[in-house]
Amino acid sequence: MTRPEGGFARAVLLISASLTFSLQASAEPQVEVMAEVVHASNQGSSDSALANMKAMFSKEGFGFTSYRRLSSARLALQKAKAAEVSLPNGKAATIKLDELKDGKAHLKVSVPSGETVYTLGREGSVFVDAGIYQGGSLILVLSPVAGAKY
Amino acid sequence: MAVSPACRPYVPQLSPFIDGELSPDDRVMTERHVSSCADCTARVADLRAQSGLLRVGYEMLADDVDFRAFTQQVMAKAKPEPLPPLERLPVVVYELFTHRWPLMVGAVASVAVAGAAVVGIGLFNRTDRLPAGYGSRRPIIQTISSDANSHTAPLLLTMENGDPIVWFVDHIHPGDESQGGAMKVDSEAQPGNKGGQRAKGGDL
Numbered sequence: 001m002t003r004p005e006g007g008f009a010r011a012v013l014l015i016s017a018s019l020t021f022s023l024q025a026s027a028e029p030q031v032e033v034m035a036e037v038v039h040a041s042n043q044g045s046s047d048s049a050l051a052n053m054k055a056m057f058s059k060e061g062f063g064f065t066s067y068r069r070l071s072s073a074r075l076a077l078q079k080a081k082a083a084e085v086s087l088p089n090g091k092a093a094t095i096k097l098d099e100l101k102d103g104k105a106h107l108k109v110s111v112p113s114g115e116t117v118y119t120l121g122r123e124g125s126v127f128v129d130a131g132i133y134q135g136g137s138l139i140l141v142l143s144p145v146a147g148a149k150y
Numbered sequence: 151m152a153v154s155p156a157c158r159p160y161v162p163q164l165s166p167f168i169d170g171e172l173s174p175d176d177r178v179m180t181e182r183h184v185s186s187c188a189d190c191t192a193r194v195a196d197l198r199a200q201s202g203l204l205r206v207g208y209e210m211l212a213d214d215v216d217f218r219a220f221t222q223q224v225m226a227k228a229k230p231e232p233l234p235p236l237e238r239l240p241v242v243v244y245e246l247f248t249h250r251w252p253l254m255v256g257a258v259a260s261v262a263v264a265g266a267a268v269v270g271i272g273l274f275n276r277t278d279r280l281p282a283g284y285g286s287r288r289p290i291i292q293t294i295s296s297d298a299n300s301h302t303a304p305l306l307l308t309m310e311n312g313d314p315i316v317w318f319v320d321h322i323h324p325g326d327e328s329q330g331g332a333m334k335v336d337s338e339a340q341p342g343n344k345g346g347q348r349a350k351g352g353d354l
Contacts, residue, residue, distance in 0.1 A: 030282060032281065060315065104284075116291060116316045124288050126316065
């Protein structure tokens with residue numbers, strides 16, 4: 001079987017073109033963040049991985065005895081598109097890149113009860129009350145992606 | 151047949167003479183002797199007849215052997231001796247660039263593109279390069295607002311490690327239940343900063 005000699009060159013051109021397009025696509029400002037939904041309640045046991053969260057919340061006066069992670073997602077946020085996190089109570093939280101200035105991202109987090117705008121940080125997490133569920137509370141935990149932790 | 155003294159030096163030369171193996175000088179000397187010696191002429195005739203018989207005999211033996219696959223059998227056993235690597239490399243390179251140059255050009259271009267992509271990805275993922283948007287060390291709450299219909303008030307707590315908690319607590323103004331609350335914080339959450347009200351314990 002013979003193949004046209006130009007086939008290989010065309011393949012190289014296609015690869016180069018696709019790389020160029022992907023680089024152009026990545027030029028759109030994009031911020032990544034980890035979003036977890038935790039159910040805090042007084043029923044059942046806690047996830048061992050959330051023991052620190054439970055202790056810290058307890059120090060702030062929260063009496064929940066059970067902290068369970070319900071979902072976790074890595075979100076890629078862009079200005080034009082809000083990311084939605086489904087909540088088990090049938091509602092949803094939305095996270096949107098509000099502004100990206102001087103390398104600092106401002107995220108707008110909307111939950112059923114209200115909204116907050118915060119500046120993204122490399123350390124620590126933001127905990128947002130996302131409503132009630134099965135006698136407890138849903139907590140939206142926004143954390144830096146793995147590569148951003150130092 | 152007795153050998154005369156005159157023939158003695160030439161008798162050992164007769165067989166090579168017949169086979170054409172003598173030097174030109176020896177051949178001339180032998181020819182002169184044979185032409186003048188009847189005994190040696192007879193010896194030459196005997197040797198030629200003997201040689202002819204041998205040739206016929208060998209040809210008869212050869213006729214009984216099947217040589218049709220002889221060439222293929224020999225060539226099948228013949229294997230090219232591999233060249234040493236240092237001598238083989240220039241030959242291979244020459245053949246590739248002479249007879250398969252489109253393939254080589256494509257391969258070189260592919261390697262170049264792949265190398266550039268690897269270098270680009272490596273530069274993009276350098277550990278000392280911050281991911282987009284992470285210019286701030288810690289998260290900073292800028293504003294909090296509650297939905298007017300949720301009858302809640304925003305509450306900002308700061309944990310010991312500085313992580314902020316945004317909470318919404320029931321908040322009903324007597325006679326003005328439809329108003330939601332709002333906070334403008336705009337300050338970095340620091341450990342020990344208990345901005346806002348504290349939760350009073352228990353499940354909120």
